[in-house]
Amino acid sequence: MxxxxxxxxxxxxxxxxxxxxxxxxxxxxxxxxxxxxxxxxxxxxxxxxxxxxxPELHRLERNIIVGKYSVKIRQQWSALGVAGSVWDAAIVLAEYSQNDDLNGLNVIELGSGTGFLGIFYSKLGAKVTLTDVADCIPNMEHNVGINEASGAVTVKELKWGQNLSEFQDKYDFILGADIVYIEETFKDLLNTLLHLSNCQTKIFLSCKIRYKKDSKFISSLCDYFSVETVHYDDKYDITIYLARKIC
The missing domain is CATH 2.20.25 (N-terminal domain of TfIIb)
Known part of the structure; x- marks a missing residue:
């Protein structure tokens, strides 16, 4: 044939x-x-x-290797759309962090989608909370299970700007990979970042800047956070920003 x-x-x-x-x-x-x-x-x-x-984004299963770590992921593009696949921004942030020792640190990922990035961070020793909207929870739990990460990873529903009272911890790290693209969510995303962080929290946003509004959101963070560019991947046109709350 x-x-x-x-x-x-x-x-x-x-x-x-x-x-x-x-x-x-x-x-x-x-x-x-x-x-x-x-x-x-x-x-x-x-x-x-x-x-x-x-294409990789549409594969039902992926085994993503970054450095000495391997993460198995079930993708569900047909059911979850963009939230059902692992995007380049998550892999670039994993590559940037691969040599960090995060033993015992408290990490939360926003817009986790498949859970890849948070699961990877658990392999660096972190205690991780994966969050996303309700539709994503079953697939994230599945991926936590197949990576035998249940002892270090918690999965919780979080729609930005809502049910924030259920998240009282101030985290050592907040992660977001390719979550800056829907303008209608920017206000709620900002409020969520403010709620979850303190002066010591490191916020890593790994972004592909596609539109002027995306850059405008990053600029708007400077009213509340000090923001710096810590890495740029020219192959994938991904920028990693580090933000710290101004206290």
Whole structure:
């Protein structure tokens, strides 16, 4: 059987795409289809992947190795969308932190998604709390289990700006990987960072800055935190910011 091929048509002024993913059966093999839908005046694209060449973000299982550590992850793109995959920003922050000794330190991750980054931090010795909205909790718990990290990792629901009274600890580290992209959440994200931190807390935000509003949010943090750029990954265009509350 011929290998599946990708066919696409597009204009030179194609706007941001919306992706719908479907699973198909063809000749006993599983295929993955992506349809980019622009609007009536733009052409669309059809890309077909076999199991052999499916993009990393859409793989059902990943084994991510950073330094001497390995983290197994079940991804659920079709069920959870962007929250169901491990993004480059999380891997870049893991690479940046891989030699740190965090034994006994208290870490919380916001917008954990699959839980990869927090699970990785538990391998550095930290006591970790993974948080995200309710839909993400079962997959995070699954990933904690398959990495045998249940003794060091707690999974809790947290929608930014809500139920903050359930989080009374002031953490040594707050982590966020690719969580700065929805403008409507920025105010609640800021309030959450303020609630969870004290003067000693280190807040690491690993970000791919896609829009002007993203940079504007980072700048707005300077009203409450000292903010510095500590790392830039030019391969993935990821910036890691370190913020500390101004006291």
């Amino acid at each position: 011929r290998s599946p091929t990708a066919t696409a048509t597009a204009t030179s002024t194609t706007p941001k795409i919306k992706i719908k993913k479907e699973h198909e059966q063809q000749n006993g093999r599983r295929y993955f289809s992506e349809y980019s839908v622009e609007s009536a005046k733009y052409q669309s694209a059809l890309i077909i992947y076999s199991e052999e060449n499916i």
